[in-house]
Amino acid sequence: MALDPAPAGLRDRKKRQTRDALATAALRLVAERGLEQVTVEDISAAADVSSRTFFNYFPSKDDALLGDHMIDSDRFTARLARVPPAVPALAAVRAALGEVIDGMQADRERWLLRMAVVERNPALLPRLVAAGTEAERAVTAAVAARVGVPPDHGFPVLLTTVTGAAFRTAMLRWAAAGGARSLSDLVDEAFDALAAGLPDPPPAH
Template identity: 65%
Template sequence: MTSDGPLGRRDRKKRQTRAALSAAALRLVAERGLDQVTVEEISEAADVSSRTFFNYFAAKDEALVGDSEGDRERVLRALADVPAQVPALRAIRLALTEVIEDVEGEAELWLLRMRVVMQHPVLLARLVSGNAATEQALVAAVAARTGLPPEDTYPALVTAVTGAALRIAMVRWAHSGGARPLPDLVDEAFAAVAAGLPDPRHPEPHQR
């Protein structure tokens, strides 16, 4: 079935409804604050019922941070497609490409989202790392790539460090008002990690 068929139209309608709910939630929270906005008010602003809201999101916070589960699945699929010989850090950066491009493609919405989450730090970690299920899935994927057990330090550390690098790049992008390309900021953060975070006062690592 093509994208112009009934399924394609239905999927587009679902994406439009999800986007409308997210935009309404972000707009209202930006105006009033996190605790001053209800699901009912978000639904009314998006011209849907509260029941429809819960068809898309389990809670208000999910509407604010976006589709972390969908992003997780896309990243995991992309990571599985990166050749096994590519180092784990580089592989994760490549796996994030599509998600990062989507963020830039919806810059207005995402800049508003970043403003909201920076005003409410409880949302920031969830925005980037999703939840415990996301972290565990990425740890397992890195462990499988490297041949290490999931309880080894390396898979967990790579997952944590890349999540921090992405979060910092997105915060910098938001602070610039989107003036700097997000992929460049992500590359900069990942390059610093790959270099071992050398002290900028001593760019050449000291040998013992």
């Protein structure tokens, strides 16, 4: 029996490399030319693959730009469930975000470019909002299960909303500083402010 010349691990790695190359090419081209001036054919050529190959990885140009969802709902809820029950829900959500933050920092250049592209091309925002709404539903249900209340209780919705806002605020500050500060530190700063009841900051001098 002939041996498979490309073991599963190698195939998966090559697929990931091709997907990453397409996403990076899409972001760079749109950053240079603008959303409407870039085609799937342009992206495919820049990544040195065919347009047919592009559609094996992404259904559209927008999907290549936005990439994978920031938060994988299933993985996040599994991580949240592993946080000890004695940990308050706010701190548990912060702990469960650790893997997401580490992944973004490891892929720093592409995330900063993606955020700049979205800021310059507001037409992409509805897709982001839709993906965020889907993730927030899953997080709300996970928080409700953790604290023992129904998903329509006010607390899980409120916690999901304010922690989502805190995370987005930290991301925007991270992007504005060009990644000079640690995203993890900025998220901690935002969550610490929430935990303290959002007191007024000291006056800036």
